[in-house]
Amino acid sequence: MRIYYVYILKCSDESYYTGVTNCLERRFAEHVNGRNVTCYTFTRRPVELVFFREFGYINDAIAFEKQVKKWSRKKKEAAIKACWEELKLLAACRNLTHCKNK
Structure with missing residues (x-):
């Protein structure tokens, strides 16, 4: 069974970024390294992983991510x-x- 993660990053400007992924280590490394220049975190590095939660189904992870983004x-x-x-x-x-x- 595949595991999905909803995560929260704390950015250098003290803001929070919430995302969803199926590989937390890879996705965190992408944020740290600034892989995508259009990503919210690109200009707010360094980032720190401060929260994550595991899900067995992608739809559950996406629903939780949407909920957290509204918090x-x-x-x-x-x-x-x-x-x-x-x-x-x-x-x-x-x-x-x-x-x-x-």
């Missing part, structure tokens, strides 16, 4: 620190339209 910086940092309770609190909607507030 706030605080949510990403909670995942990086493996603070899952904090992530749950940050994910709770607190506006007036939330179902708990109706």
Whole structure:
């Protein structure tokens, strides 16, 4: 079975980059070496791998990557620190339209 990875890189400008790959070592090396000049990380090197999660199915990995890309910086940092309770609190909607507030 093939393994897929969703990963987060911390860039030199303190921003985060989220991606998906089937070979984490190769993909990280591509970011480090600046293989693609149009890649977000090219001008933000050096980069540091700060998070990754394994998936058995590419569709699950892509769905999680899309979800993470929409997360706030605080949510990403909670995942990086493996603070899952904090992530749950940050994910709770607190506006007036939330179902708990109706």
